[in-house]
Amino acid sequence: MRYLMLSKTQDNQPDEKLFTEMAAFIEEMTASGVLLATGGLDASGFKLTSAGDQVTVTDGPFTEAKEAIGGFALVEVRSREEAIEIGRRFLAIVGDGESLVHEVFS
Amino acid sequence: MIDIRATVGVVWKQESARIIAALLRMVHDVGLAEELAQDALVAAIEQWPVQGLPDNPGAWLTTIARRKAVDHLRRSSRFDGTDMEPPDSPAASSGDDVLRLLFISCHPVLEKPARVALTLRVIGGLSPAEIARAFLIGESAIAQRIAAAKRTLADSGVAYGLPDGPELVGRLSSVLEVVYLIFNEGYSATSGDDLMRPGLCLEALRLGRLLATSAPDDPEVHGLAALMEIQQSRAATRIGPRGEPVPLHEQNRGKWDRLLINRGFAAMLRARSAGAGKAPGPYVLQAAIAVCHAQASTAAATDWARIAVLYDALARLSPTPVVRLNRAVAVGFARGPEAGLALVDELRADPVLRDYHLLPGVRGDLLLRVGRVAEARRELERAASLTRNAAERDFLRARAEAAAGRLRPDVPAADAAADQFRSGADAGEGPLLGAAVDDFLGGLRPVTAQAYRKSLFRMRRALGERTPLTTLDPAGVAAVVATLWPGAAPRGWNRHLAAFRSFAAAAGFPQLASGLRNRPVERAARSPADSAGAHDPWDRVDVAVRERVLWLMVRESVAPIGAVLALDVQDLDLVARRGPGVSWGERTAARLPEVIAGRTRGPLFLSDRRPAPARRPAPADLCPETGRRRLSYERAEYLYKQATGHTLRTLRP
Incomplete structure (x- = not known):
């Protein structure tokens, strides 16, 4: 089963240690075949809204910046528990924050 | 709130390969490395609920396991303190360690099923129960297979270093083979009701990805990874809504x-x-x-x-x-x-x-x-x-x-x-092979049917159950039959052909057997019964006549011992010297009346005693005239062994 993990933007500034630990973590997850894809997201982005026939485009950044998604990871795991453990280890590296995790239907 | 117990299980699955691999470098024994790793897991189950989960559970477990390994080495006084890293130093390269473990678990000294089971166990972190479920075999069989594999590795003193040079090529191909075997077992399940077992595919994909990062110089490693990724990309479309396979060219x-x-x-x-x-x-x-x-x-x-x-x-x-x-x-x-x-x-x-x-x-x-x-x-x-x-x-x-x-x-x-x-059969093409064989066997006495069934079922499977007899031809039958029993001894081969001849004649298509050729039987005396020496057992005067006739009949007829013991007096054709599935020679014929002893029905070979009332056999196994039961295989075997020291089987060349 696959899970999409979305991490919300963190307040704390990334330092050298975080980068090193995160690189090692990503390398480990890639080598073990768990991590299929990952990436960071531009905080500003834009928003598409559809109402009736009308589609409007709103450029970011958005005011509620704390809710913005800062990065994603697509993992392939054996169970929900495995997904939880991977998310926990991710948070242990980046510090306080929130991750949203959704199973991806195949 | 994170469930610690569930986490421990998950961490074990994710980390056990790295932990066992790191320990293997120290203790050079897969079984011991796994035990020590599990000791560390026990420590985790005790400590994590109290102290909380460590940030990196794998590193925590590895540290504890390495301490346990050092303790073990000290105790067994093999510890010399020189060629080992101190327990708290970081692992040299965990990727290399796991690769080394994979080379060991796929070692050519092990049989293929053992390689598969051990690899899923120590690299995939699966329990014997999980492996057993994936392969639809009993859990204890898998546990034994894994234990035997560890013993074999320990006994054969395999080298624990990474292979190199020409050895590397062969060892790596064994690893690739095991990974692809696992993938294929998941991708096209060879038995059972489901066409795929996705869990095994995932394990194999993970192993393939692991190999690709730890042995990146070999093109075949990447070839296998590419092959599995692309095959897996079609997983969702190759099975239809009714569980049927969808051919590649019809997939969405x-x-x-x-x-x-x-x-x-x-x-x-x-x-x-x-x-x-x-x-x-x-x-x-x-x-x-x-x-x-x-x-x-x-x-x-x-x-x-x-x-x-x-x-x-x-x-x-x-x-x-x-x-x-x-x-x-x-x-x-x-x-x-x-x-x-x-x-x-x-x-x-x-x-x-x-x-x-x-x-x-x-x-x-x-x-x-x-x-x-x-x-x-x-x-x-x-x-x-x-x-x-x-x-x-x-x-x-x-x-x-x-x-x-x-x-x-x-x-x-x-x-x-x-x-x-x-x-069943449809009109126009006449009787189908499957039904015709069933009819034929159904009309025989059980003993004879038993003797023919295996041969005929084998041929039927190869020729097609729904093949109309009218569409078969002698050359085609002969060509297919030729592939069936490649290693059969001439006598066995001839028995298979005889079964088909009887069937073809009974079904009204005797010409179908005309392309089948018997193989010459060597008459050389090779069996222990012959080489044993001076006296043939049936000539021994110290043995009862029943045994001697039984042995002679087995020798002369070459029929299965079970078929001989199953003979009934009323079915014997004393003139043509045969009964259902058994035909004998002159010497048996000469002595047979002594065994029949005037009886007209019931089992030919009887036991010495009447059965106890609580252990009455089926009526067919009871002699209506003497009240004695049919001689059992076990008893017959015992008697022959007592007399000659050999098993009854040795009577048949």
Whole structure:
């Protein structure tokens, strides 16, 4: 089963240690075949809204910046528990924050 | 709130390979390394609920496990303190450690099933119960297989270092083979009701990805990774809503997993750059074929010419029957169905493929395309009867019925096919082989039927249960039968033929057996009973006449001991010297009356005593005249052993 993990933007500034630990973590997850894809997201982005026939485009950044998604990871795991453990280890590296995790239907 | 117990289990699955691998460097024994790792796990179960989960549970477990390993080495006084890192230093390279462990778990000293089980256990972190479920075998069998594998590794003193030079090539190919075996068992389950076991595919994909990062210099490693990623990309579309297989050219390509295809393409690029200047190996070639399919936006756009060329190369490299069969499929598309059919027909004489359902399946498809519909239908039916997979069987039956133009539009294919199959023979083509064999066996006495059943079922399976007898010919029968018992001794072979001759004659088609040739039987005395010496056991005066006649009859008739013991007095033809499934020679005939002793019915060979009332046998095993029971195999075996020291089997050459 696959899970999409979305991490919300963190307040704390990334330092050298975080980068090193995160690189090692990503390398480990890639080598073990768990991590299929990952990436960071531009905080500003834009928003598409559809109402009736009308589609409007709103450029970011958005005011509620704390809710913005800062990065994603697509993992392939054996169970929900495995997904939880991977998310926990991710948070242990980046510090306080929130991750949203959704199973991806195949 | 995170469930600590569940986390411990998950962490074990994710980390056990790295922990065991790190320990293996210290203790050089897979079984011991696993035990120490599990000791660390026990510590985790005790401490984590109190102290909380560590940030990096794998590192925590490794540290504890390494301390336990040091303790163990100190205790067993093998610890000399020089060639070992202190326990708290970081692992040299965890990737290399795991690769080393993988080389050990796939070591050629182990049988293939043992390699598979041990690899899933120590690298995949699966429990014996999980492995047993995946392979539909008993848990204790898997546990024993793993334990035996560890013992074998310990006993044969295998080297624990990474292999290099020429050894590396062979060792690596064993690893790749095990990984692909696991993948294939998941991808096309060879038995059971489900066509796929996704869990095994995932394990194999993980192993393949692991290999690709830890042994990146070998093109075949990337070839295998590419092959599995691309095959897996079609997982969702290769099974239809009714659980039936969907052929590649009928799959909905829009639902192929682009992410996995792209990963496959990327792995293929790595394979190409790692293998620059070298001839591609079998996995790279198979991956290249998979890439061709993945690149075609429609089935019609498939570059069959290129695929056929790749299969030509693959068949030169590893001309296994399955590769040659796939090549025939590709050639059938690239160069016409006749060309494909010619290649398939070459394969029909190959004993390896005799029970492989895809051979008649492919042949049926090609026959359909050249318009030989009746033959096509029979081949598809034969394919259906050969597969052990339920979903595939239904699918093949449906295709067979569709070929016959019998498919009613208002009935779903599989149902119609199943009905048709159950309803038995259809008009026009006369009796079918399957039903004819059943009729024949049903009309025989149980003992005789027992003797013939195995031979006839084997032939029936190979010739096709739904093959009408009228469509068989002597040469075709002979060609198929020739593949069935390649290693059979002449006597065994002749018995199989005799069974078919009886059947063909009884069914009214005696000419069908006319192409079968007996093999000459060497009369050389080779059995221990003969070589044992001066006196033949049946000439010994110190042994009761019953035993002596029994032994003589077994020797002269060469019939199964069970068939001889099953003889009844009323079924003996003393003039023609035979009974059901047994015919004997002069010497037996001369002494037989002593055993019959005037009886007219009941078992020929009787035990010495009457059975106790509580242990009355079936009426057929009880002599109505003496009240004694039929002599049992066990008792007969015991008596012979007492007299000669050999087993009854040695009486039969």
